[in-house]
Amino acid sequence: MIQTDIIIIGAGPVGIFTVFEAGLLKLRCHLIDSLPQPGGQLTEIYPKKPIYDIPGYPTVDAGDLIDKLMAQSAPFKPGFTLGESAVKIDETEDNQFIVTTNKGTQHKAPIVMIAGGLGVFEPRKPPVENLENFEDKGVEYIIRDPKFYQDKKVVVAGGGDSALDWSIYLVENKIAKELTLVHRNSSFRGHLDSVQKVMDLADAGKIKLVTEAEVVTLGGNGKLNSVTIRHNTLGEQVAATDHFVPLFGLKPSLGPIADWGLEIEKSAIKVDTKDYSTNRKGIYAIGDVNTYEGKLKLILCGFHEGTIAVQSAFARIHPDKKNVLKYTTVNGVNGF
Numbered sequence: 001m002i003q004t005d006i007i008i009i010g011a012g013p014v015g016i017f018t019v020f021e022a023g024l025l026k027l028r029c030h031l032i033d034s035l036p037q038p039g040g041q042l043t044e045i046y047p048k049k050p051i052y053d054i055p056g057y058p059t060v061d062a063g064d065l066i067d068k069l070m071a072q073s074a075p076f077k078p079g080f081t082l083g084e085s086a087v088k089i090d091e092t093e094d095n096q097f098i099v100t101t102n103k104g105t106q107h108k109a110p111i112v113m114i115a116g117g118l119g120v121f122e123p124r125k126p127p128v129e130n131l132e133n134f135e136d137k138g139v140e141y142i143i144r145d146p147k148f149y150q151d152k153k154v155v156v157a158g159g160g161d162s163a164l165d166w167s168i169y170l171v172e173n174k175i176a177k178e179l180t181l182v183h184r185n186s187s188f189r190g191h192l193d194s195v196q197k198v199m200d201l202a203d204a205g206k207i208k209l210v211t212e213a214e215v216v217t218l219g220g221n222g223k224l225n226s227v228t229i230r231h232n233t234l235g236e237q238v239a240a241t242d243h244f245v246p247l248f249g250l251k252p253s254l255g256p257i258a259d260w261g262l263e264i265e266k267s268a269i270k271v272d273t274k275d276y277s278t279n280r281k282g283i284y285a286i287g288d289v290n291t292y293e294g295k296l297k298l299i300l301c302g303f304h305e306g307t308i309a310v311q312s313a314f315a316r317i318h319p320d321k322k323n324v325l326k327y328t329t330v331n332g333v334n335g336f
């Protein structure tokens with residue numbers, strides 16, 4: 001059981017910055033995110049896009065902003081449970097919460113902050129008839145640790161950056177023993193540089209490129225050992241493989257958050273703007289996941305909400321202590 005002061009569900013920009021604000025009050029945080037890396041929408045959807053409305057930065061790329069937020073919160077040594085979704089929040093007799101993930105990891109704290117953004121990102125699954133039979137038995141929708149594919153035969157499907165970049169990475173780093181990239185069309189949606197690199201690797205015989213084709217069925221007995229690829233004109237061919245990795249992007253859905261007894265309005269959690277608390281005492285909702293009159297889904301607004309919410313959390317954890325606001329210039333940033 002992981003014990004902390006504040007469990008933050010969602011390691012997007014708002015969750016990460018809240019670690020810093022909580023740290024200034026000497027409160028420790030542990031973040032849970034269903035994605036394998038921190039950063040929320042910024043890392044997952046638009047890492048290279050410039051953002052122009054972060055105070056003090058006339059322009060900053062989304063991925064760089066996340067790196068800077070991580071560096072800013074680092075002195076407060078946040079814990080991370082990544083690649084796992086929070087599915088359950090139970091209350092204990094000693095007025096604390098236990099948050100359990102889909103993989104069974106448990107976290108205990110007196111405060112829960114939901115910074116879940118648009119919700120859990122779920123993979124877009126291709127229409128392969130027996131796909132779900134092989135999930136985690138050779139089929140993966142996210143590459144969490146490339147070393148998992150060391151010396152394996154891998155079939156990647158997709159035409160966007162994710163499919164192109166992972167195919168290049170697994171080949172250039174001599175990880176996959178054999179890599180096949182299957183794509184429905186003859187042209188790719190990804191970055192031109194990446195498309196060119198895949199073409200070069202295919203010409204060099206390092207990637208088997210199969211375009212205008214789709215994976216239609218999977219084979220194996222309890223564990224994947226082949227895929228059937230149907231080509232638009234050449235018909236079907238069976239290819240031996242250890243892994244099938246369809247990378248068709250991720251779509252957000254509020255997911256388990258909707259089942260936690262919280263007041264939901266327009267797919268978001270209703271909060272009291274006094275401190276961004278929800279209808280369940282001790283549970284707060286900050287960032288894109290909440291709603292109130294005048295709500296703006298902006299990073300800047302989420303930072304403010306997290307800052308206010310940790311003040312309220314402090315009062316709940318330490319009802320006998322008075323917290324006097326001091327500027328960081330006066331107090332410094334004293335990590336744990």
Ligand SMILES: Cc1cc2nc3c(=O)[nH]c(=O)nc-3n(C[C@H](O)[C@H](O)[C@H](O)COP(=O)(O)OP(=O)(O)OC[C@H]3O[C@@H](n4cnc5c(N)ncnc54)[C@H](O)[C@@H]3O)c2cc1C
Nearest residue numbers: 010012013014033034040041085086116117119287288299
């Ligand atoms: C293309 C695009 C451009 C944008 N440009 C700007 C801009 O220029 N300026 C600006 O201010 N805003 C911009 N935004 C909006 C901005 O990205 C959001 O306001 C911001 O990401 C909200 O941060 P967050 O931390 O609240 O949520 P998110 O970034 O959505 O992060 C939430 C995290 O919670 C996780 N999560 C959810 N549910 C669970 C669960 N049950 N268990 C575990 N993890 C969970 C998700 O996996 C996710 O990583 C843009 C958005 C998009 C899509």
